[in-house]
Structure formats: C-alpha cells, structure tokens
Amino acid sequence: MAIRNIVILTGAGVSAESGVPTFRGPDGLWEGHRVQDVATPEAFARNPVLVQRFYDERRAALGRVEPNAAHRALARLDAEWPGALLLVTQNVDDLHERAGSTRLLHMHGELKRALCTGCGAAPAWEGDLSGNPPCPRCAAAALRPDIVWFGEMPYHMDAIGAAIDAADLFVSIGTSGAVYPAAGFVDWARSAGALTLEINLEPSAGTPLFDSARHGPAGVLVPAWVAELLG
Numbered sequence: 001m002a003i004r005n006i007v008i009l010t011g012a013g014v015s016a017e018s019g020v021p022t023f024r025g026p027d028g029l030w031e032g033h034r035v036q037d038v039a040t041p042e043a044f045a046r047n048p049v050l051v052q053r054f055y056d057e058r059r060a061a062l063g064r065v066e067p068n069a070a071h072r073a074l075a076r077l078d079a080e081w082p083g084a085l086l087l088v089t090q091n092v093d094d095l096h097e098r099a100g101s102t103r104l105l106h107m108h109g110e111l112k113r114a115l116c117t118g119c120g121a122a123p124a125w126e127g128d129l130s131g132n133p134p135c136p137r138c139a140a141a142a143l144r145p146d147i148v149w150f151g152e153m154p155y156h157m158d159a160i161g162a163a164i165d166a167a168d169l170f171v172s173i174g175t176s177g178a179v180y181p182a183a184g185f186v187d188w189a190r191s192a193g194a195l196t197l198e199i200n201l202e203p204s205a206g207t208p209l210f211d212s213a214r215h216g217p218a219g220v221l222v223p224a225w226v227a228e229l230l231g
C-alpha cells in the first residue's frame with residue numbers, strides 16, 4: 001500500500017533524551033509528586049499554590065533543555081513529506097515546535113500557555129503563574145496552566161479523529177500507552193485501515209496492538225525511520 005497520510009503520536013519518551021523526565025518512572029512519581037497531587041482539577045482546587053509552583057518549575061525548566069535528534073527528524077519529515085501529516089503530541093513541552101514542526105497539535109495542552117478560569121482566554125505565557133497575574137483579556141479571573149489534567153477533555157479531538165480516519169500509517173513514539181484516549185488511537189487507526197508502528201525504548205502496554213514495533217532510544221530509531229520513509 002502506498003503511504004500518503006501519516007499520523008504520529010508522541011509521548012514523554014521522545015523528550016527523555018533532552019532531559020525532560022517521563023511520567024511513569026520506576027518510582028511511580030513525577031518529579032517527586034504523585035500525579036494525582038499535581039495533575040487533577042481537584043488538586044488545583046485543594047492546593048493551588050503547590051500546583052502553580054509545580055508547573056512554574058516545569059515551564060522554567062524548558063529553558064534548560066533542547067530538542068534532540070528525534071524531534072529534529074520529525075521536523076524534517078514535516079518539512080519534506082509531500083502527503084498529509086499530523087504530529088499529535090501528549091507532551092506539554094515546546095521541543096517539537098522548537099525543532100521546527102508545524103503540522104502539530106498539543107492534545108494535553110502546553111506549559112507555555114495559561115488558561116483563564118473565567119473567560120477561557122489561553123494566552124501564550126513565559127513566566128510564572130504562582131504570583132496570580134491577572135488575565136490579560138478579562139483582568140477578572142485567575143489564570144491556571146493550560147494543561148489538560150486527569151478527568152478533563154483532551155484538545156483537538158475532532159481534528160485528530162479526522163486525521164486518523166484518513167491515515168495510511170499511524171506511528172506511536174515514546175509513550176507507555178497507559179493514558180486514554182491517546183492509548184486508543186492505535187486501535188482506531190487499525191480500524192480505519194492504517195498500518196501501525198510503535199517506536200519505544202521498551203515494549204509498552206500497547207505493543208501487541210501494533211503491526212510492527214521497534215524498541216530502542218527515540219534519538220536513534222526515529223532519525224533512521226524518517227530516513228527510510230523519505231528514501
């Protein structure tokens with residue numbers, strides 16, 4: 001089958017070699033916190049200062065990391081692939097765009113964006129939110145990180161669904177397959193008739209669902225795969 005339409009899903013593993021910690025490390029903690037203490041609306045309601053500081057630190061840390069060979073290879077594919085291509089990332093870092101990807105959707109939000117809890121504005125944001133800066137649009141309500149927390153609806157699901165329905169090839173890179181709806185994209189893509197490939201450091205929960213899998217570091221495997229695809 002000739003491949004024309006490609007959907008790529010990335011997770012924390014694509015940024016691991018840049019020095020951004022993944023979520024489900026061996027200790028089960030994310031930067032020393034239980035995920036439910038920092039990544040739920042309930043946690044934010046209970047302890048907004050802790051949650052704002054946590055994301056302020058993650059946002060500031062982006063200034064100390066750089067895109068790696070996997071991000072750069074995906075940006076090259078974006079620039080050179082003549083067919084349709086959509087890169088869907090679960091990551092809230094900005095490394096795909098800094099590498100040059102443009103056909104990109106952040107389904108779990110972005111560290112470098114704030115979200116007004118009153119008017120819904122989502123302004124680009126570089127600094128801290130813990131000092132309770134006013135919303136630049138309504139000046140009335142509090143800003144929170146524009147991050148999709150557990151229990152909230154991921155962004156861009158209509159556009160992602162349309163791209164998967166039209167996909168000839170679905171590739172999942174650096175994700176454990178533990179969090180839905182992203183973990184269900186492989187089944188969806190297969191039902192839509194796409195070939196499916198997993199690229200991950202190690203077998204994931206979803207490995208048996210893919211037509212093929214390549215296991216090793218994304219910084220090595222992704223540039224090799226892109227080079228094959230571009231011939």
Ligand code: APR
Nearest residue numbers: 011012013016022023024090174175176179200201217218
């Ligand atoms: N190259 C490729 N894969 C890697 C690398 C690497 N260098 N390092 C780690 N991995 C793999 C791990 O083996 C693991 O399977 O990346 C995966 C990362 O999994 P998670 O930490 O669970 O991250 P992710 O799948 O992106 O999490 C999904 O969970 O908490 C939420 O909203 C958050 O978007 C996140 C979602």
